[in-house]
Amino acid sequence: MQRISLINIAHQHISESLKSGDIAIDATLGNGHDALYLKSLVGATGLVFGFDIQLAAIAATQSNNEDATELTLIHASHALMAENIPVQHHGHINAIMFNLGYLPGGDKSIITQTDTTLCALNAATALLAADGIMTIMAYPGHAGGDLETAQIEHWCEHLNNSHFSYQIIYSTVTSATAPRLFILRKTL
Numbered sequence: 556m557q558r559i560s561l562i563n564i565a566h567q568h569i570s571e572s573l574k575s576g577d578i579a580i581d582a583t584l585g586n587g588h589d590a591l592y593l594k595s596l597v598g599a600t601g602l603v604f605g606f607d608i609q610l611a612a613i614a615a616t617q618s619n620n621e622d623a624t625e626l627t628l629i630h631a632s633h634a635l636m637a638e639n640i641p642v643q644h645h646g647h648i649n650a651i652m653f654n655l656g657y658l659p660g661g662d663k664s665i666i667t668q669t670d671t672t673l674c675a676l677n678a679a680t681a682l683l684a685a686d687g688i689m690t691i692m693a694y695p696g697h698a699g700g701d702l703e704t705a706q707i708e709h710w711c712e713h714l715n716n717s718h719f720s721y722q723i724i725y726s727t728v729t730s731a732t733a734p735r736l737f738i739l740r741k742t743l
């Protein structure tokens with residue numbers, strides 16, 4: 556899966572919200588690029604928690620980040636986010652990133668699954684701070700990714716719009732299989 560410019564757009568939006576000392580979650584560590592970016596924004600006084608179900612992703616994150624010791628790497632499904640984030644941080648997470656699909660360079664048969672993704676999104680909305688931001692990169696072009704993306708769009712449409720706003724940004728083409736970025740903000 557190509558790291559396309561939508562990722563840069565996600566980073567740009569996050570950089571406008573996340574500041575030194577804040578708390579962030581990378582819900583899909585993969586090779587650790589997003590976690591590293593989050594850490595660069597929150598600095599030494601901030602916290603970054605990262606989740607992945609694959610030990611290969613935890614290892615890749617550690618080898619790609621000289622400062623991986625400053626990240627809290629959790630080998631668990633993001634569906635168990637609430638259980639793994641210390642309770643004192645619930646409702647105080649300033650940014651959460653999801654980059655769905657498979658581990659680039661890894662086993663392409665291990666992909667995010669609609670049910671656990673939706674479970675994680677629900678948990679994430681509760682963990683977010685009042686002015687928090689969440690980004691979700693979705694890839695409908697691979698098997699399973701189409702249903703997952705459609706379900707995320709449906710989930711966004713049914714969010715309480717007095718507490719959340721969202722937008723969808725497409726890659727260069729607006730087609731059924733085009734990757735897309737969901738940006739969600741908690742407004743209460």
Ligand SMILES: C[S@@+](CC[C@H](N)C(=O)[O-])C[C@H]1O[C@@H](n2cnc3c(N)ncnc32)[C@H](O)[C@@H]1O
Pocket residue numbers: 556581582583584585586587588589590606607608609612631632633634654655656657658659665666667668671672
């Ligand atoms: C596209 S990669 C993430 C890219 C990553 N954010 C980066 O910066 O390199 C997707 C990752 O999601 C992970 N994943 C799949 N299901 C998961 C789950 N239920 N919980 C957490 N991670 C999961 C995969 O193992 C894979 O490493």
